[in-house]
Amino acid sequence: AALRADTALACLQSANHEVGTVQPVAAVAEACRAAGVPLLVDAAQSLAWGPVDGAWSLLTASAHKWGGPAGVGLLAVRKGVRFAPQGPVDERESGRVPGFENLPAIVAAAASLRAVRAEAEDEAARLRTLVDRIRARVPELVPDVEVVGDPVLRLPHLVTFSCLYVDGETLLHALDEADFSVSSGSSCTSGTLTPSHVLRAMGVLSEGNVRVSLPSGTAEAEVDRFLSVLPGLVAGVRERLGAPVGPLARTGAAADAPSLVVDALGKLCPIPVIELAKVIGDVPVGGTVTVLSDDEAARLDIPAWCEMRGHEYGGRQGTAYLVRRLV
Incomplete structure (x- = not known):
């Protein structure tokens, strides 16, 4: 979906740095090739564990990720890929970078990568x-x-x-x-x-x-x-x-109290969800709780809480989040 007519470059992590999921680089590279779009792969997190498959166009990595010296980056440009630096350059390194390279650190980065890949x-x-x-x-x-x-x-x-x-x-x-x-x-x-x-x-x-x-x-x-x-x-x-302990779905909730409002304005994660969990048992099954929250995290955590707890997330209007008790 990202490969539109005006796409100049596609970027993809070989593996996500935050959750560790490995991405289908080879398949993405093929899709990019068919669309005539170069693919830049960020391989910083995965390169120590093995090569990155696929016909990517450019690949980057950082030596400190595999135990090499900090401050040394790696850029691989596949033969046949047009590449021109956007920053200042001079005659060194085929006109790709300015100034003198830190050769000892570069050699150390390559040696450390070779060492970790061996094991x-x-x-x-x-x-x-x-x-x-x-x-x-x-x-x-x-x-x-x-x-x-x-x-x-x-x-x-x-x-x-x-x-x-x-x-x-x-x-x-x-x-x-x-x-x-x-x-x-x-x-x-x-x-x-x-x-x-x-x-x-x-x-x-x-x-x-x-x-x-x-x-x-x-x-x-x-x-x-x-x-x-x-x-x-x-x-x-x-x-x-003050988080709840154990199940809170109480029985015998008053039938004349089908809806409650929780005012969590000005309170940060995880307080809005904690306040919601404390009162959800005070409405009957089918009743609703409206959580008022201006915390950015509530947009993610209230729907996630509903899915974990088996309740219905009714959506958001401004700072108001609607939750319907189902169990």
Whole structure:
């Protein structure tokens, strides 16, 4: 759909940096070739694990992603592809870049890539087993968790999950105090307080998002320790935020109260969803709750909560979100 008559260049990640899903580069490259559009592939996250298949036109990567020196980038231009730099240039490097190259760092980048690729197959198999354990065990150990990304077509070392009723930044701090360095794509950790565009496009939960990246050499014992401390940390964050515990669909709700309004204006993720969960049982089945929220993350998290809980999301008008209780 992106290949219109005026498309000058198509760009694609070989694998998504946030959730680890591997993209169909070869198929996209063929579609681009048929349309006469060059394809630029960002292979920063995947190049350490193997070559990028397909007749792409240009490929980029960053050496620090495979343990090489920071500040060294890689640009591969396929023979026959017309390429002209847009910035200042001089006679060096065939007129592609200005100034003197950092040759020691360039050599180190190539040497480090060669070294990690020599061990990539065995290490990828080992890390994939550890990631499979995280993907399977986290939903068993922690209630109300959504693991995102393709379970099969993915990088071997990445796993991302979202915890309902959790402030992502608070959870990251708690994990940091337990000596685990992870990241998040949730709205709670961005400077703009908006959900990750990747999670938004996937339509999944953004609150309490945790991205775990296992570096080469990660020990099995460290994964086991992570799984042992995570449930308590999540429970602690939920308790501090006043999140509901257990099922809240109460019986005997007053038939004369078919609708409620929750005023969560000015409150940030995950408070609007927590307030919704607290009152959904106060309306009868078929009744509605209107959540008033000006938090950007609510656009993603309220529909995701409805899908997780089996309720109907009735849409949004301005800052008002309509939810109908179905169970």
